[in-house]
Amino acid sequence: MKKRFLSTMLASTFVLGLTGYGSSAVFADEENTTLQIMVYDRGNTTETYGSATDNYWTRWLQKEFGDPNNITLEYVAVPRSEDDKKINTMMAAGEAPDIIFSYTGSMMNQFGKDGGLYDLTDLIDEYGPTLKENLASSLPYGVSEGHQWTIPAVRTQAGWQTTYIRKDWLDEVGYELQTDEDGIYHMSVDDFTDLLHQFKELDPENQGSEMYPLGVIGAWNATQTRPIIFSYLDVASMTDEMHACYNEMFWPGYKEGIRYLNTLYNDGIIDPDFMVDTDTGYTAFKGLLTNGRVLAFGHDAAQSGPNGCVDLYEADPDAELVSFYLDNVNGEQFNRIYAPTGMYIAVPASCEHPENAIKYLDFLADYDNAKVLQYGFEGVHYELDGNEVITITPTDEEKSSSEYDYERITCGDMMLVYNGNPYGFVPSSEGMEPAKAKANDLGTMCLKSALVGGQVDYNFQGIRTEADEEYAGIVSDPQTNIPLLISCSPEEFDDMYDSVLNDYLEAGGQEIIDQKIALYKELEAAK
DSSP states (O other): OOOOOOOTTOOHHHHHHTTTOSTTOOOOOOSSEEEEEEEEEOSOOOTTTBOSSSBHHHHHHIIIIIGGGTEEEEEEEEEGGGHHHHHHHHHHTTOOOSBEEESOHHHHHHHHHTTOBOOOHHHHHHHOHHHHHHTTTTGGGGEETTEEOOEEEEESOOOOEEEEEEHHHHHHTTOOOEEOTTSOEEEOHHHHHHHHHHHHSOOTTOOOSOOOOEEOOTGGGGGGGHHHHHTTOOGGGOOHHHHHHSOGGGSTTHHHHHHHHHHHHHTTOSOGGGGGOOOTTOHHHHHHHHTTOOSEEEEEOOTTOSTTHHHHHHHOTTOOEEEEEEOOTTSOOOEEEOOSEEEEEEOBTTOSOHHHHHHHHHHHHSHHHHHHHHHOOBTTTEEEETTEEEEOOOOHHHHHHOSSOOOOSSHHHHHOSEESOSSOOEEOOTTSOHHHHHHHHHHHHHHHHTTTTEEEOOOOTTOOOHHHHHHTTTSOOGGGGHHHHHHSOHHHHHHHHHHHHHHHIIIIIHHHHHHHHHHHHHHHHTO
């Protein structure tokens, strides 16, 4: 056998009751204390695995962290489908577990402002050396107005969106993709345009159907064409203030990027039916892709590859998608990427021993411990080949007789401080079905190309201006008009684009921008 959110409606009495808490409090060392930790209940556990609160891995955490520190770990299940609602209820009642988390950073920040969370600054300094070192990139995103209300998990895969193309088709017509110094594919906008028009007239898969060489994923998600639009940005003319405070449709060159798509649409390069496609399951797009009617498309970057790539590989095992970026026409690359943050972790002010909460999170931040929760035990659950993680498939005998549990259903939810792996490992495609193996390798590629020219949005520290609050749900994002701008006639384009921006400004967008600029200047002056 191989060894292998409380809400802003918190009762004032509750807030007053918390005023005695703060990071300056002195905590006595006590033995046999209890630490309650939130964990998601997704309703997906099995009889052999156990529950979200009691399984092999919660018991491993008790043995490795709880027992040596005389701390009894109690896991509190919160339904993933209504997590924020449940957290609000528990916080309002003063019954939240000692460690809570949410992907809604604004909600967690409001808890802090209302007096419901510990300021973790001093606690991290004293009890969280590994947190300080390994989460240095994400911790600033948990600070608001000088208070470290949350510990944001490190998001290790910051790539957001990129562009994909059928390399096997390019090979057939003799076009050689160039690579940059990092080995990432790229091409000029002129070459891209020529290829799109060339394939409009070709039928590489002999489908006998009209080609729409540039795929656009539904009117509901046309912003996945961003990397193409960004190739027209005049980055040198975009100030930091403009980047931080203005909707991207106001950025210099953005209009020309959408004009480019408008031209392609009116040349028949884009499927006109994308305008009426509201199916969030990507059905229409995947149909075009798998039937050999799409050359290139913009899409999210993901480790499993873009939505639809597995379907393509199953339909055509010889197909080869690669990710690439378009050379910016003005010379400087730009792409939006995610901030290095995942969920926002906090310690409610009702926690009796906040130092224990930080000690626990510091334990999770240790790479060796994080690897166990992510992969299991090396030699038992996985092997390493360089930086590739190869999953070990257990035999039925090993499953039934081993001291180890081979199910890992809730481990990702217990990892907390890392969203993805921070060690530089990549999943091996060894042992995968061919289509999934190719998708896995494409995922590794696209996450790299999505980072080229990557810039994160400005960190406003979770602070919402009065205009943000006043116009929330009233003033719509002008980007929702991108499908109309792509599909209008060329003669209408300029007037329609200008009208979209003017309508936004007159509806309250100008106030939103002005107040963001004032906040931006205030935050910059405080640095």
